[in-house]
Amino acid sequence: MPLRNVFYLLCLSLLAACSTPNQQIQTYLGPFPDFDMEELSDVEDQEFVAYYDDGTLKQHTWIVNGCFDNMLHTYYENGKPKLAIPITNCKANGVVKSYHPNGNLDYELYVVNGVPDGSFLIYHNSDSNYVAKRASVKNGHVEGLVEEISDDGETLKRGAIRNGKAMPF
Numbered sequence: 001m002p003l004r005n006v007f008y009l010l011c012l013s014l015l016a017a018c019s020t021p022n023q024q025i026q027t028y029l030g031p032f033p034d035f036d037m038e039e040l041s042d043v044e045d046q047e048f049v050a051y052y053d054d055g056t057l058k059q060h061t062w063i064v065n066g067c068f069d070n071m072l073h074t075y076y077e078n079g080k081p082k083l084a085i086p087i088t089n090c091k092a093n094g095v096v097k098s099y100h101p102n103g104n105l106d107y108e109l110y111v112v113n114g115v116p117d118g119s120f121l122i123y124h125n126s127d128s129n130y131v132a133k134r135a136s137v138k139n140g141h142v143e144g145l146v147e148e149i150s151d152d153g154e155t156l157k158r159g160a161i162r163n164g165k166a167m168p169f
Helices: 003-018 023-027
Strands: 048-049 057-064 065-076 081-088 096-097 106-114 115-123 131-138 141-149 154-163 165-168
Touching: none
Parallel strands: none
Antiparallel strands: 048 057, 057 065, 065 081, 081 096, 096 106, 106 115, 115 131, 131 141, 141 154, 154 165
16 A cells, blocks of 8 residues: 555544544544444543453543543554554644554654644564654655665665655655
């Protein structure tokens, strides 16, 4: 899947995951990732924890004034982390991290006030777990250097995005 498509999917997931947990989000942005909206509809200001049927931690976050706050964590059934989103004032703020079921990093995306802005890294799902793709994001758009890197750290492809257009090196 091209980097641009992955980026837009991540942004959609990020927007859905960090807004007010209500039915309107589900209507406009599709299913809310990893959270059952009915479970959250009556939650007052408090810590929210949910478990899989076997007792393994599934979700952990805080609800404040009807919004997710502090951190939003989701976990795979094997107990390994799936997603970690730092949240301030109902918006993602900081490094959003997604993980593969084996515990390896999948991606890291820097976000400021709910908008991707900074480094965007996709990792190899291998023993090395090195960076596979690297890009810069400004105000929600890929801008600047874009690289594809082999599992042993060798740069395979390099280009740039300027004003939404790809520019090879």
